[in-house]
Amino acid sequence: QKEVEQNSGPLSVPEGAIASLNCTYSDRGSQSFFWYRQYSGKSPELIMFIYSNGDKEDGRFTAQLNKASQYVSLLIRDSQPSDSATYLCAVNTQNTGGFKTIFGAGTRLFVKA
Amino acid sequence: DVKVTQSSRYLVKRTGEKVFLECVQDMDHENMFWYRQDPGLGLRLIYFSYDVKMKEKGDIPEGYSVSREKKERFSLILESASTNQTSMYLCASTPGGAGRNSPLHFGNGTRLTVT
Numbered sequence: 003q004k005e006v007e008q009n010s011g012p013l014s015v016p017e018g019a020i021a022s023l024n025c026t027y028s029d030r031g032s033q034s035f036f037w038y039r040q041y042s043g044k045s046p047e048l049i050m051f052i053y054s055n056g057d058k059e060d061g062r063f064t065a066q067l068n069k070a071s072q073y074v075s076l077l078i079r080d081s082q083p084s085d086s087a088t089y090l091c092a093v094n095t096q097n098t099g100g101f102k103t104i105f106g107a108g109t110r111l112f113v114k115a
Numbered sequence: 116d117v118k119v120t121q122s123s124r125y126l127v128k129r130t131g132e133k134v135f136l137e138c139v140q141d142m143d144h145e146n147m148f149w150y151r152q153d154p155g156l157g158l159r160l161i162y163f164s165y166d167v168k169m170k171e172k173g174d175i176p177e178g179y180s181v182s183r184e185k186k187e188r189f190s191l192i193l194e195s196a197s198t199n200q201t202s203m204y205l206c207a208s209t210p211g212g213a214g215r216n217s218p219l220h221f222g223n224g225t226r227l228t229v230t
Contacts, residue, residue, distance in 0.1 A: 107155060
């Protein structure tokens with residue numbers, strides 16, 4: 003079982019719709035959860051992080067965390083063509099002396115104009 | 116603003132060559148990481164370091180080694196490059212201490228091709 007799993011997609015939504023991206027993780031001791039966006043040929047950039055159960059909103063983005071279900075999601079409201087990218091779910095897990103970040107394989111999102 | 120600089124954007128090396136990938140960060144971060152990214156596999160952790168002269172194996176360390184002689188610099192070494200090490204390599208850093216909630220700051224990546 004992979005430590006962090008995402009549906010690879012592609013996920014296609016029309017402009018203005020809500021895009022829903024999902025992620026599950028295997029380590030119950032995971033502390034922090036991140037969503038990164040990666041455009042083709044570019045490095046990942048942070049969109050949001052969350053570490054408490056519930057929802058966290060930032061503009062058009064909402065991250066949701068359910069530790070009991072080991073589930074993280076990202077909602078993108080009013081999707082724009084510029085949101086078309088690969089979205090990476092990442093989880094911090096405990097390691098000797100500190101934490102390491104493990105990534106899912108990413109979900110490709112296409113927003114159609 | 117944190118800057119993580121990788122020395123080369125593109126590299127082409129021959130099988131069997133020793134390859135050095137360099138990464139420098141300018142924000143006094145304790146933690147530094149090397150990932151490789153391949154289509155369909157996402158980012159996979161190769162090695163990381165929490166302090167100078169300290170290193171920890173990630174999930175796929177075979178065929179790689181690292182060096183951290185100074186806090187700001189973390190080098191990835193391919194002792195004898197092989198074609199299956201053709202990949203995008205990403206360096207990242209975070210502050211230590213309460214770093215469990217800190218996101219990774221990435222460099223621009225090095226696209227390595229081994230022929």
